[in-house]
Amino acid sequence: MVDPIPSATIAPGRVALTGCCPRCGKGRLFAGVLRLAPRCSVCGLDYDTFNVGDGAASFLILIVGAIVTGLAMWLELSRSPPWYVHALLWVPLSLALTLGLSRIAKGLLVALEYRHEARQGRL
Template sequence: MSTDRDNTASTSAVSVGLRGRCPRCGKGPLFKGFLDLAPSCTVCGLDYGFADAGDGPAVFVTMIAGTIVVGLALWTEVTYEPPFWVHLAIFLPLTLVLCLGTLRPIKGLLIALQYRNKAEQGRFDP
């Protein structure tokens, strides 16, 4: 890993990560596909080899979207007692929109925070 991490952009990691931009310059794209990371920044040349969000984004999305959808489904059931097909018609699309809509920004946020905080894999030094 290079020592260029001290040269960070003046933008916040939250702003840069949620927009899917390079954590160093804030201008280049972080992703080359929907969730695939680009190999490096096209503007400043930062190598994204350090980035490893793992299962973190999926866990956060599952917890946040699950809480919202289950809470709304329970409230709808208790208040209106609709048939089962109404739950499927409302909450299945809502689940897909919430999960797919938040997965990329949260992955970008975790990668930007990993870069800004210089997070690395834990190692034992003998």
């Protein structure tokens, strides 16, 4: 199957938020929480040619760290709760933000790679 022209692709923001195929917009991009499916079940686009790797991980570490640190400092300075309250609040929030934003960032990177035809294994 030949790829359509890049201007006919699905918007990268939609792919990132919904986890749909960047070519047809109907198939699923993910087979698990963060694992890409091998290919689209609808149009057959091979997802193995995309290399998103850990591209967004460093940015997510900084973003999530800034959010959680700011909130923890605000809570400590305004309420001074016991240390275990911080552990109960910030550990789950950090995990949830990291997993949620990682999925969105990975979907966005796949969509942008598809749109700009920047895949591996192509001559």
